Amino acid sequence: MSAGRHGPRVVIIGGGVGGLILAQGLHAAGLPVTVYERDKSPRVRTQGYRLRISPDGERAMRECLPPRVLELLLATSNERHGHGLLAFDEQLHPQWAPEFEDPRGPGPDKxxxxxxxxxxxxxLAGLGxxxxxxxxxxxxxxxxxGVTAHFASGESATGDVLVAADGANSAVRNQLRLAEQPRDLGVRTVFARLPMDGVHRAGLPEGLRGAFSYVIGSDGHHLGLMPMVFREPPSRAAARIWPGLDLPPGDDYYMAVLNVHRDELAMPDSEFFALDGRELAGFATVRMRDWHPGLRGLFGLGDPADTFAVSLRADLPVRPWGTERIVALGDAAHTMPPSGGVGANSAAWDAALLTRLLREVADGGTTLPAAFGRYQDAVTEHATQAVSLSLKIAQWSIRKLDIEVPAAGVEKSAHHSR
Ligand SMILES: Cc1cc2nc3c(=O)[nH]c(=O)nc-3n(C[C@H](O)[C@H](O)[C@H](O)COP(=O)(O)OP(=O)(O)OC[C@H]3O[C@@H](n4cnc5c(N)ncnc54)[C@H](O)[C@@H]3O)c2cc1C
Incomplete structure (x- = not known):
């Protein structure tokens, strides 16, 4: 456990988006923290899909990350083109083109x-x-x-507090809150990462190039196409800013997303989720075979290793966790569909809040139970809004969901009165 100043020993389970932002924040503040991650190494994951970063998410990262890590993040982020999205029918007749307000404005350091x-x-940079x-x-x-975490390797680790940052299928959550699982929205999604050059060579119509586009089919299927254009190739940015740090080469790509309701799969879930990347690309191609010729073959252009399927789920309602030593952040606490690009931003928001509160505990400004009570109430309220936003966007674009999208209502934690 890295230790600098005195403070609660923090064990984080899961080195994903939220767990690592929290670790950076606590480490920078000199608090004792260790992250335990199930992946064998940082190189295991190659499915590099695009994550939209909201003003909230960016603020949280700026609060927790040291300047050089932020510099690297900015250098490897998306080169922004435009502020809206273009919606089409499956023959690419334009439907509408909303522009979105972004309070950050058009600045180059966004x-x-x-x-x-x-x-x-x-x-991971600098965390060692x-x-x-x-x-x-x-x-x-x-x-x-305190709290002891036991690992499959037979090892264990004890801290004063444990943060479940282990994602949508959280083992901590499954142990402590098995009955409260996210609800299935009935939508199955195929994700692919399509090389930008290849997509353009294959004839993606000009109007969609570099744009954030939605295609809504008359059969109810829905395609999203989102460009990721690196400001600077990550390996080059690393060589300049953090020599020795291992970042991927980073060729520009489109993230392609095809949403299909499970009633339209023509196969049971067990069969659908057993399809490999090549078969999923074939599935998507068949579903789009009557669409505009510039769209039909898109999924065949991706590397099958980067093509995968998920089911869309959401926590309804978001509920606070009732323990004083174990808290959750991100998807472990509040799963939501990727529509609207809110989940990672919420995980970052949670991490920044928890960093602030644990620093306050370390400085003697509050007690751990009081800090966790405040954390749980604030996260429940914030995540309830986030889940509701992501469901509204899902309903707007995907149309057929298996749940009613509720008006946001917030549950309070058992610590609320403190
Ligand atoms: C294709 C796709 C696109 C998305 N797009 C967006 C977007 O544009 N914007 C946005 O805000 N969100 C987006 N999301 C959602 C976002 O990815 C998640 O909300 C976010 O990653 C949640 O962060 P987290 O830290 O809670 O969990 P994760 O980032 O999933 O991290 C969990 C970590 O815990 C580890 N772990 C799991 N189980 C264990 C265990 N038992 N022991 C130890 N470690 C464990 C995992 O290996 C992983 O590293 C998208 C999701 C998908 C699938």
Whole structure:
């Protein structure tokens, strides 16, 4: 555990977006923190999809990350073109083209979208042995020493507090809150990463090039196409800003997303989720075979290793966790569909808040139970809005969801009165 000044020993389970932002924030403040991540190494993940970064998410990262890590993140972020999206029908007749307000304005130092694999490697910069790979959590236990995490390797680690940052299928959550699982929205999504050059050579119509586009088919299927244009290739940015840091080469790409309702899959979920990347690309191509010729073959242009499927789920309602030593952040606390690009930003928001509160505890300004009570109430309220936003966007673009999108209502934690 990295230690500088006195403070609660923090064990973080999961070195993804939220866990690493929290680790950076606590490490920079000199608080004792260790992250336990199940992946064998940082190089295991190659599925580098695009993450939209909202003003909230950017603010949270600027608050937690040291200046050189931020410089690297900005250099490897998306080169922004335009502020809106273009919507078409499947024959590419324009439908509408909303512009979105962005309170950050058009400035050159805005982080508007990032590549997830690059983000993760950037977030690891400078953390060294704060992050331990190859540690898959199987069980947590509260005891007289604090909280102990037990790993599949047979090792264990004890802290004063444990943060579940282990994502949508959180093992901590499954142990402590098995009955409260996210709800299935009924939508199945195929994601692919398509090389930008290849897509342009294959004849993507000019009007869609470099644009954030939605195509809404008359059959209810929905395609999203989002460009990721690196300001600077990540490996070159690393050589300039952080020599020796291993970042991917980073060729520009489109993230392609095809949403299909499960009633339209023509196969059970068990069969759909057993399809490999090549078969998923084939599935998407068949579904788009009557669409505009410039769209039909898109999924065939991706590397099958980067093509995968997920089901869209959401926590409804978002509920606070009722323990004083274990808290959750990000998807472990509040899963939501990727529509609207809100999940990672919410994880970053949680991490920044938790960093602030744990610093306050370390400085003697508050107690741990009071800090966790405040954390849980604020996260529940913020995440309720975020889930509601992502569901509204899902409903708007995907149309058929298996749930009613509720008006936002917030549950309070057991610590609310403190
Ligand atoms: C294709 C796609 C596109 C998306 N686009 C956007 C977007 O544009 N904007 C946005 O804001 N959000 C987006 N999201 C959502 C976003 O990726 C998640 O909300 C975000 O990654 C959540 O962060 P997290 O830290 O909670 O979890 P994660 O980033 O998933 O990290 C969890 C970590 O925990 C580790 N872990 C899991 N189980 C264990 C265990 N038992 N023991 C130890 N470690 C464990 C995992 O290996 C992982 O590293 C998208 C999601 C997808 C799938």
């Amino acid at each position: 982080i508007d979208a990032v590549d997830r694999v690059t983000l993760r490697r950037v977030l 042995d704060v992050v331990r790979f190859g540690r898959r959590l199987i069980r947590v236990e509260e005891n007289a020493d």
